[in-house]
Amino acid sequence: MATAAVTKPDYGVDAPAVLRNLFLFGSACLFAAGVIHAPIHIGNVILSLHSMFLWTGVALVVEGFLYLLYVKVGKMHHRDSMLAFHAWRGDEQVLDVGCGRGLLLIGAAKRVGSAGRATGIDIWSTVDMGGNAMAATQKNIELEGVADRCTLVSAGAQEMPFGDGSFDVIVSNLCLHNIYDKPTRQRALAEIVRVLKPGGQAILSDYKLTSQYGAYLRGAGFEVAKKRGSMWATFPPLTVVVARKPAA
Ligand SMILES: C[S@@+](CC[C@H](N)C(=O)[O-])C[C@H]1O[C@@H](n2cnc3c(N)ncnc32)[C@H](O)[C@@H]1O
Known part of the structure:
Protein backbone atom coordinates (compact mmCIF):
# COMPACT_ATOMS: atom_id res chain seq x y z
CA MET A 1 0.00 0.00 0.00
CA ALA A 2 1.41 3.45 -0.93
CA THR A 3 2.02 5.81 2.02
CA ALA A 4 1.10 9.51 1.65
CA ALA A 5 4.14 11.82 1.33
CA VAL A 6 4.71 14.08 4.36
CA THR A 7 4.36 17.68 3.18
CA LYS A 8 3.94 19.65 6.41
CA PRO A 9 6.61 20.08 9.10
CA ASP A 10 5.89 18.48 12.46
CA TYR A 11 7.37 20.31 15.45
CA GLY A 12 6.48 17.49 17.84
CA VAL A 13 5.03 17.28 21.33
CA ASP A 14 7.19 18.67 24.14
CA ALA A 15 7.56 16.22 27.06
CA PRO A 16 4.84 13.86 25.74
CA ALA A 17 4.59 11.90 29.02
CA VAL A 18 3.51 15.11 30.83
CA LEU A 19 0.66 15.62 28.37
CA ARG A 20 -0.38 11.95 28.60
CA ASN A 21 -0.31 12.00 32.42
CA LEU A 22 -2.42 15.17 32.68
CA PHE A 23 -5.22 13.48 30.68
CA LEU A 24 -4.69 10.04 32.28
CA PHE A 25 -4.78 11.18 35.92
CA GLY A 26 -7.43 13.82 35.14
CA SER A 27 -9.74 11.16 33.65
CA ALA A 28 -9.02 8.75 36.54
CA CYS A 29 -10.00 11.48 39.05
CA LEU A 30 -13.20 12.27 37.14
CA PHE A 31 -14.06 8.55 37.04
CA ALA A 32 -13.46 8.29 40.80
CA ALA A 33 -15.69 11.36 41.38
CA GLY A 34 -18.41 9.59 39.37
CA VAL A 35 -18.38 6.47 41.58
CA ILE A 36 -17.52 7.85 45.04
CA HIS A 37 -20.32 9.82 46.69
CA ALA A 38 -20.32 8.95 50.38
CA PRO A 39 -18.27 11.32 52.58
CA ILE A 40 -15.55 9.80 54.78
CA HIS A 41 -15.14 10.60 58.48
CA ILE A 42 -11.69 11.03 60.02
CA GLY A 43 -12.31 11.81 63.68
CA ASN A 44 -14.48 14.94 63.70
CA VAL A 45 -13.52 15.83 60.13
CA ILE A 46 -15.86 14.98 57.25
CA LEU A 47 -14.15 14.79 53.84
CA SER A 48 -15.96 14.87 50.52
CA LEU A 49 -13.80 12.65 48.34
CA HIS A 50 -16.28 13.28 45.51
CA SER A 51 -15.48 17.03 45.46
CA MET A 52 -11.74 16.42 45.85
CA PHE A 53 -11.61 14.02 42.90
CA LEU A 54 -13.97 16.18 40.82
CA TRP A 55 -12.00 19.42 41.15
CA THR A 56 -8.60 17.73 40.84
CA GLY A 57 -9.83 15.97 37.69
CA VAL A 58 -11.21 19.17 36.19
CA ALA A 59 -7.96 21.04 36.93
CA LEU A 60 -5.78 18.31 35.37
CA VAL A 61 -7.92 18.00 32.22
CA VAL A 62 -8.02 21.82 31.76
CA GLU A 63 -4.21 21.91 32.12
CA GLY A 64 -3.99 19.09 29.54
CA PHE A 65 -5.99 21.14 27.03
CA LEU A 66 -3.91 24.29 27.69
CA TYR A 67 -0.73 22.26 27.18
CA LEU A 68 -2.13 20.83 23.92
CA LEU A 69 -2.99 24.37 22.79
CA TYR A 70 0.67 25.40 23.36
CA VAL A 71 2.00 22.35 21.50
CA LYS A 72 -0.27 22.74 18.47
CA VAL A 73 -0.65 26.55 18.15
CA GLY A 74 0.93 28.57 20.95
CA LYS A 75 4.53 27.58 20.36
CA MET A 76 4.52 29.04 16.83
CA HIS A 77 3.43 32.39 18.33
C1 LIG B 1 11.03 20.49 25.28
S1 LIG B 1 12.18 20.23 23.99
C2 LIG B 1 12.12 21.82 23.17
C3 LIG B 1 12.66 21.76 21.77
C4 LIG B 1 12.64 23.08 21.01
N1 LIG B 1 13.54 24.04 21.61
C5 LIG B 1 11.23 23.63 20.93
O1 LIG B 1 10.96 24.66 21.55
O2 LIG B 1 10.42 23.04 20.20
C6 LIG B 1 13.76 20.28 24.82
C7 LIG B 1 14.93 19.90 23.94
O3 LIG B 1 16.15 20.08 24.65
C8 LIG B 1 17.00 18.99 24.34
N2 LIG B 1 18.00 18.84 25.41
C9 LIG B 1 17.80 18.41 26.67
N3 LIG B 1 18.96 18.45 27.36
C10 LIG B 1 19.91 18.91 26.51
C11 LIG B 1 21.30 19.18 26.62
N4 LIG B 1 21.96 18.96 27.76
N5 LIG B 1 21.94 19.67 25.55
C12 LIG B 1 21.29 19.90 24.39
N6 LIG B 1 19.98 19.66 24.22
C13 LIG B 1 19.28 19.18 25.27
C14 LIG B 1 16.06 17.79 24.20
O4 LIG B 1 16.65 16.72 23.50
C15 LIG B 1 14.90 18.44 23.46
O5 LIG B 1 15.06 18.40 22.08
Whole structure:
Protein backbone atom coordinates (compact mmCIF):
# COMPACT_ATOMS: atom_id res chain seq x y z
CA MET A 1 0.00 0.00 0.00
CA ALA A 2 1.41 3.45 -0.93
CA THR A 3 2.02 5.81 2.02
CA ALA A 4 1.10 9.51 1.65
CA ALA A 5 4.14 11.82 1.33
CA VAL A 6 4.71 14.08 4.36
CA THR A 7 4.36 17.68 3.18
CA LYS A 8 3.94 19.65 6.41
CA PRO A 9 6.61 20.08 9.10
CA ASP A 10 5.89 18.48 12.46
CA TYR A 11 7.37 20.31 15.45
CA GLY A 12 6.48 17.49 17.84
CA VAL A 13 5.03 17.28 21.33
CA ASP A 14 7.19 18.67 24.14
CA ALA A 15 7.56 16.22 27.06
CA PRO A 16 4.84 13.86 25.74
CA ALA A 17 4.59 11.90 29.02
CA VAL A 18 3.51 15.11 30.83
CA LEU A 19 0.66 15.62 28.37
CA ARG A 20 -0.38 11.95 28.60
CA ASN A 21 -0.31 12.00 32.42
CA LEU A 22 -2.42 15.17 32.68
CA PHE A 23 -5.22 13.48 30.68
CA LEU A 24 -4.69 10.04 32.28
CA PHE A 25 -4.78 11.18 35.92
CA GLY A 26 -7.43 13.82 35.14
CA SER A 27 -9.74 11.16 33.65
CA ALA A 28 -9.02 8.75 36.54
CA CYS A 29 -10.00 11.48 39.05
CA LEU A 30 -13.20 12.27 37.14
CA PHE A 31 -14.06 8.55 37.04
CA ALA A 32 -13.46 8.29 40.80
CA ALA A 33 -15.69 11.36 41.38
CA GLY A 34 -18.41 9.59 39.37
CA VAL A 35 -18.38 6.47 41.58
CA ILE A 36 -17.52 7.85 45.04
CA HIS A 37 -20.32 9.82 46.69
CA ALA A 38 -20.32 8.95 50.38
CA PRO A 39 -18.27 11.32 52.58
CA ILE A 40 -15.55 9.80 54.78
CA HIS A 41 -15.14 10.60 58.48
CA ILE A 42 -11.69 11.03 60.02
CA GLY A 43 -12.31 11.81 63.68
CA ASN A 44 -14.48 14.94 63.70
CA VAL A 45 -13.52 15.83 60.13
CA ILE A 46 -15.86 14.98 57.25
CA LEU A 47 -14.15 14.79 53.84
CA SER A 48 -15.96 14.87 50.52
CA LEU A 49 -13.80 12.65 48.34
CA HIS A 50 -16.28 13.28 45.51
CA SER A 51 -15.48 17.03 45.46
CA MET A 52 -11.74 16.42 45.85
CA PHE A 53 -11.61 14.02 42.90
CA LEU A 54 -13.97 16.18 40.82
CA TRP A 55 -12.00 19.42 41.15
CA THR A 56 -8.60 17.73 40.84
CA GLY A 57 -9.83 15.97 37.69
CA VAL A 58 -11.21 19.17 36.19
CA ALA A 59 -7.96 21.04 36.93
CA LEU A 60 -5.78 18.31 35.37
CA VAL A 61 -7.92 18.00 32.22
CA VAL A 62 -8.02 21.82 31.76
CA GLU A 63 -4.21 21.91 32.12
CA GLY A 64 -3.99 19.09 29.54
CA PHE A 65 -5.99 21.14 27.03
CA LEU A 66 -3.91 24.29 27.69
CA TYR A 67 -0.73 22.26 27.18
CA LEU A 68 -2.13 20.83 23.92
CA LEU A 69 -2.99 24.37 22.79
CA TYR A 70 0.67 25.40 23.36
CA VAL A 71 2.00 22.35 21.50
CA LYS A 72 -0.27 22.74 18.47
CA VAL A 73 -0.65 26.55 18.15
CA GLY A 74 0.93 28.57 20.95
CA LYS A 75 4.53 27.58 20.36
CA MET A 76 4.52 29.04 16.83
CA HIS A 77 3.43 32.39 18.33
CA HIS A 78 5.98 32.06 21.11
CA ARG A 79 8.74 31.35 18.54
CA ASP A 80 7.78 34.51 16.62
CA SER A 81 7.70 36.70 19.72
CA MET A 82 11.08 35.32 20.89
CA LEU A 83 12.69 35.98 17.50
CA ALA A 84 11.20 39.50 17.45
CA PHE A 85 13.51 40.44 20.38
CA HIS A 86 16.37 40.61 17.85
CA ALA A 87 16.62 43.27 15.12
CA TRP A 88 17.54 41.01 12.18
CA ARG A 89 20.12 42.20 9.61
CA GLY A 90 20.01 39.00 7.57
CA ASP A 91 23.63 37.86 7.86
CA GLU A 92 23.68 36.50 11.42
CA GLN A 93 25.24 33.27 12.62
CA VAL A 94 22.54 31.84 14.92
CA LEU A 95 22.72 28.97 17.41
CA ASP A 96 19.62 27.17 18.76
CA VAL A 97 20.50 25.29 21.97
CA GLY A 98 18.27 22.20 22.33
CA CYS A 99 16.66 22.75 18.92
CA GLY A 100 14.44 19.65 19.10
CA ARG A 101 12.42 19.36 15.88
CA GLY A 102 13.71 22.76 14.70
CA LEU A 103 11.07 25.26 15.86
CA LEU A 104 13.40 28.22 16.57
CA LEU A 105 16.21 27.02 14.32
CA ILE A 106 14.01 27.12 11.20
CA GLY A 107 12.36 30.39 12.30
CA ALA A 108 15.83 31.94 12.62
CA ALA A 109 16.97 30.46 9.27
CA LYS A 110 14.02 32.20 7.56
CA ARG A 111 15.06 35.52 9.10
CA VAL A 112 18.76 35.34 8.16
CA GLY A 113 18.26 34.46 4.50
CA SER A 114 21.12 32.93 2.49
CA ALA A 115 23.69 35.40 3.92
CA GLY A 116 23.52 33.89 7.41
CA ARG A 117 23.45 30.45 8.99
CA ALA A 118 21.39 28.72 11.69
CA THR A 119 22.98 25.89 13.69
CA GLY A 120 21.02 23.62 16.03
CA ILE A 121 22.51 21.45 18.75
CA ASP A 122 20.67 18.72 20.61
CA ILE A 123 21.05 15.39 22.37
CA TRP A 124 17.76 14.20 20.75
CA SER A 125 16.01 13.10 23.96
CA THR A 126 12.65 11.46 23.18
CA VAL A 127 11.55 12.11 26.78
CA ASP A 128 11.85 15.87 26.30
CA MET A 129 10.40 15.90 22.76
CA GLY A 130 8.24 13.30 21.02
CA GLY A 131 9.82 11.66 17.94
CA ASN A 132 13.06 13.52 18.58
CA ALA A 133 15.79 12.58 16.08
CA MET A 134 18.25 14.46 13.90
CA ALA A 135 16.58 12.92 10.81
CA ALA A 136 13.14 14.24 11.86
CA THR A 137 14.56 17.76 12.29
CA GLN A 138 16.39 17.54 8.95
CA LYS A 139 13.07 16.56 7.32
CA ASN A 140 11.40 19.69 8.78
CA ILE A 141 14.33 21.82 7.53
CA GLU A 142 13.84 20.47 4.01
CA LEU A 143 10.04 20.87 4.10
CA GLU A 144 10.50 24.51 5.18
CA GLY A 145 12.97 25.15 2.31
CA VAL A 146 15.93 26.28 4.48
CA ALA A 147 18.34 23.35 4.01
CA ASP A 148 20.95 25.63 2.37
CA ARG A 149 21.43 27.61 5.61
CA CYS A 150 20.95 25.09 8.46
CA THR A 151 23.39 22.79 10.25
CA LEU A 152 22.50 20.19 12.87
CA VAL A 153 25.05 19.03 15.42
CA SER A 154 24.67 16.28 18.05
CA ALA A 155 26.09 17.87 21.20
CA GLY A 156 25.15 18.72 24.77
CA ALA A 157 24.65 22.37 25.73
CA GLN A 158 27.29 21.95 28.45
CA GLU A 159 30.03 21.05 25.96
CA MET A 160 29.64 22.89 22.68
CA PRO A 161 31.98 22.03 19.79
CA PHE A 162 32.34 25.65 18.65
CA GLY A 163 35.08 28.25 18.94
CA ASP A 164 34.83 31.33 21.16
CA GLY A 165 32.65 34.11 19.74
CA SER A 166 31.14 32.02 16.91
CA PHE A 167 27.54 33.30 17.02
CA ASP A 168 25.75 36.65 16.75
CA VAL A 169 22.51 35.32 18.27
CA ILE A 170 21.84 32.35 20.57
CA VAL A 171 18.27 31.18 21.15
CA SER A 172 16.92 28.39 23.36
CA ASN A 173 13.41 27.31 24.33
CA LEU A 174 12.53 24.84 27.10
CA CYS A 175 15.96 23.18 27.01
CA LEU A 176 18.10 24.28 29.95
CA HIS A 177 15.73 23.14 32.75
CA ASN A 178 16.25 19.59 31.45
CA ILE A 179 19.82 19.77 32.78
CA TYR A 180 18.96 18.83 36.34
CA ASP A 181 22.13 19.54 38.28
CA LYS A 182 23.09 23.16 38.79
CA PRO A 183 26.85 22.89 38.08
CA THR A 184 26.16 21.26 34.67
CA ARG A 185 23.45 23.85 33.92
CA GLN A 186 25.95 26.58 34.75
CA ARG A 187 28.47 24.96 32.40
CA ALA A 188 25.82 25.24 29.66
CA LEU A 189 25.35 28.94 30.49
CA ALA A 190 29.15 29.39 30.47
CA GLU A 191 29.22 27.82 27.00
CA ILE A 192 26.54 30.26 25.82
CA VAL A 193 28.67 33.14 27.17
CA ARG A 194 31.78 31.73 25.49
CA VAL A 195 30.43 31.02 21.99
CA LEU A 196 28.47 34.30 21.71
CA LYS A 197 30.28 37.14 19.92
CA PRO A 198 30.96 40.36 21.88
CA GLY A 199 27.85 42.53 21.39
CA GLY A 200 25.78 39.41 20.53
CA GLN A 201 22.36 38.59 21.95
CA ALA A 202 21.09 35.55 23.89
CA ILE A 203 17.33 34.91 23.99
CA LEU A 204 16.56 32.10 26.46
CA SER A 205 13.04 30.94 27.24
CA ASP A 206 11.91 28.51 29.93
CA TYR A 207 9.07 27.82 32.39
CA LYS A 208 11.36 27.81 35.46
CA LEU A 209 14.93 28.73 36.52
CA THR A 210 14.96 31.87 34.36
CA SER A 211 16.04 33.99 37.36
CA GLN A 212 19.08 31.71 37.64
CA TYR A 213 19.89 32.19 33.92
CA GLY A 214 19.49 35.97 34.23
CA ALA A 215 21.68 36.14 37.37
CA TYR A 216 24.42 34.06 35.71
CA LEU A 217 24.47 36.22 32.59
CA ARG A 218 24.40 39.43 34.64
CA GLY A 219 27.39 38.07 36.56
CA ALA A 220 29.17 37.60 33.22
CA GLY A 221 28.65 41.30 32.46
CA PHE A 222 25.59 40.93 30.20
CA GLU A 223 22.80 43.51 30.10
CA VAL A 224 19.73 41.43 31.01
CA ALA A 225 15.96 41.96 30.67
CA LYS A 226 13.21 39.46 31.55
CA LYS A 227 10.05 39.36 29.44
CA ARG A 228 6.82 37.42 29.99
CA GLY A 229 5.74 35.10 27.18
CA SER A 230 2.20 35.56 25.85
CA MET A 231 -0.32 34.56 28.56
CA TRP A 232 -2.66 32.78 26.15
CA ALA A 233 -0.02 31.16 23.92
CA THR A 234 2.27 29.53 26.49
CA PHE A 235 1.40 26.82 29.00
CA PRO A 236 3.08 26.45 31.36
CA PRO A 237 3.68 30.22 31.25
CA LEU A 238 7.11 30.94 29.75
CA THR A 239 9.57 33.70 30.63
CA VAL A 240 12.17 34.97 28.17
CA VAL A 241 15.61 36.20 29.26
CA VAL A 242 16.92 38.68 26.68
CA ALA A 243 20.62 39.35 27.31
CA ARG A 244 23.29 41.34 25.47
CA LYS A 245 26.99 40.45 25.79
CA PRO A 246 29.18 43.50 26.29
CA ALA A 247 31.00 44.62 23.15
CA ALA A 248 34.74 43.89 23.29
C1 LIG B 1 11.03 20.49 25.28
S1 LIG B 1 12.18 20.23 23.99
C2 LIG B 1 12.12 21.82 23.17
C3 LIG B 1 12.66 21.76 21.77
C4 LIG B 1 12.64 23.08 21.01
N1 LIG B 1 13.54 24.04 21.61
C5 LIG B 1 11.23 23.63 20.93
O1 LIG B 1 10.96 24.66 21.55
O2 LIG B 1 10.42 23.04 20.20
C6 LIG B 1 13.76 20.28 24.82
C7 LIG B 1 14.93 19.90 23.94
O3 LIG B 1 16.15 20.08 24.65
C8 LIG B 1 17.00 18.99 24.34
N2 LIG B 1 18.00 18.84 25.41
C9 LIG B 1 17.80 18.41 26.67
N3 LIG B 1 18.96 18.45 27.36
C10 LIG B 1 19.91 18.91 26.51
C11 LIG B 1 21.30 19.18 26.62
N4 LIG B 1 21.96 18.96 27.76
N5 LIG B 1 21.94 19.67 25.55
C12 LIG B 1 21.29 19.90 24.39
N6 LIG B 1 19.98 19.66 24.22
C13 LIG B 1 19.28 19.18 25.27
C14 LIG B 1 16.06 17.79 24.20
O4 LIG B 1 16.65 16.72 23.50
C15 LIG B 1 14.90 18.44 23.46
O5 LIG B 1 15.06 18.40 22.08
